Amino acid sequence: MKQKAVAKTENPFVPKPYKILEFYRETPDTFTITINMAVQHAPGQFVQVSLPGIGESPISICSDSREHIKLNIREVGNVTRALANLKKGDTVLVRGPYGKGYPMESLKGNSLLIIGGGCGVAPLKGIIDYVENHRSEYKDVQLYLGYRTPDDIIFKRELDEWVKKYHLNVTVDKEAHGQFCYDVKEGFITDALKKSDITNENKVVFVCGPPVMMKYVIQILKDKGFNDDQIFISAERLMYCAVGVCCHCMIRGKFCCMDGPVFRYDEVKDFKND
Numbered sequence: 704m705k706q707k708a709v710a711k712t713e714n715p716f717v718p719k720p721y722k723i724l725e726f727y728r729e730t731p732d733t734f735t736i737t738i739n740m741a742v743q744h745a746p747g748q749f750v751q752v753s754l755p756g757i758g759e760s761p762i763s764i765c766s767d768s769r770e771h772i773k774l775n776i777r778e779v780g781n782v783t784r785a786l787a788n789l790k791k792g793d794t795v796l797v798r799g800p801y802g803k804g805y806p807m808e809s810l811k812g813n814s815l816l817i818i819g820g821g822c823g824v825a826p827l828k829g830i831i832d833y834v835e836n837h838r839s840e841y842k843d844v845q846l847y848l849g850y851r852t853p854d855d856i857i858f859k860r861e862l863d864e865w866v867k868k869y870h871l872n873v874t875v876d877k878e879a880h881g882q883f884c885y886d887v888k889e890g891f892i893t894d895a896l897k898k899s900d901i902t903n904e905n906k907v908v909f910v911c912g913p914p915v916m917m918k919y920v921i922q923i924l925k926d927k928g929f930n931d932d933q934i935f936i937s938a939e940r941l942m943y944c945a946v947g948v949c950c951h952c953m954i955r956g957k958f959c960c961m962d963g964p965v966f967r968y969d970e971v972k973d974f975k976n977d
């Protein structure tokens with residue numbers, strides 16, 4: 704008897720091994736790895752990165768390439784510290800990509816305002832790389848990037864290039880010393896934004912950073928006349944499965960892992976106290 708063909712489906716929980724093509728130390732506590740994972744993805748999506756016997760962490764993809772993905776990681780605990788000990792040629796386990804990214808297709812023709820704080824600049828770099836590959840589809844690009852000190856500035860190599868192409872504003876909370884190809888102002892990124900003459904005309908905004916920074920940025924944008932549906936935020940909730948099973952990242956019926964991590968602000972603005 705002829706056996707019925709069974710369609711093979713990928714098990715979304717099973718990670719695969721990938722090689723580290725580059726390990727780059729960005730700051731004393733952050734590094735960027737490039738891995739040979741050739742996968743279609745949208746800016747803002749994330750992967751689950753794991754090391755056997757240690758654990759697994761969700762990390763945003765911070766690049767836009769069909770040949771590899773880049774991950775910028777801050778060392779905060781077991782998994783991220785163990786990942787920091789890897790080197791070029793080592794293997795890491797990855798599953799994904801997961802989540803909904805920024806809807807770049809539907810935002811064509813707009814000017815982009817990209818506002819990031821600290822490690823929150825990582826997912827936003829995915830947008831910047833995407834725009835680089837689709838430059839004619841978007842108008843003006845303005846970057847507002849805030850860090851604690853000059854030593855905390857991630858993507859210094861890329862900033863040297865971004866300053867030539869985009870309107871770049873970099874702030875550090877304190878001690879604006881050091882030699883840079885771009886101007887670094889002392890103060891919060893919210894101060895720079897407040898002082899700017901930005902209007903909401905034909906613009907979409909992407910914000911990612913610590914919750915307190917996002918709160919003030921959104922308030923400033925609203926004061927400047929931006930509507931909630933012009934603003935996209937990225938929400939990082941503790942999560943395990945990344946595929947809507949464990950329910951750990953659920954906020955009022957929405958899964959951060961599947962419905963997010965990118966949300967249009969009007970969809971989640973009432974969740975802020977959850």
Ligand SMILES: Cc1cc2nc3c(=O)[nH]c(=O)nc-3n(C[C@H](O)[C@H](O)[C@H](O)COP(=O)(O)OP(=O)(O)OC[C@H]3O[C@@H](n4cnc5c(N)ncnc54)[C@H](O)[C@@H]3O)c2cc1C
Binds near residue numbers: 749759763775941964
């Ligand atoms: C969608 C998504 C994308 C992310 N992208 C990145 C990224 O691009 N780069 C990066 O460095 N980190 C990113 N993170 C955070 C990263 O997943 C955690 O820092 C990591 O899992 C910590 O694991 P650990 O074992 O090293 O530390 P743990 O020992 O598990 O935690 C150390 C500390 O970090 C806190 N923590 C752990 N996970 C989170 C979280 N999700 N949100 C807030 N605090 C957390 C813990 O409460 C604890 O205080 C992302 C998280 C999510 C949900």
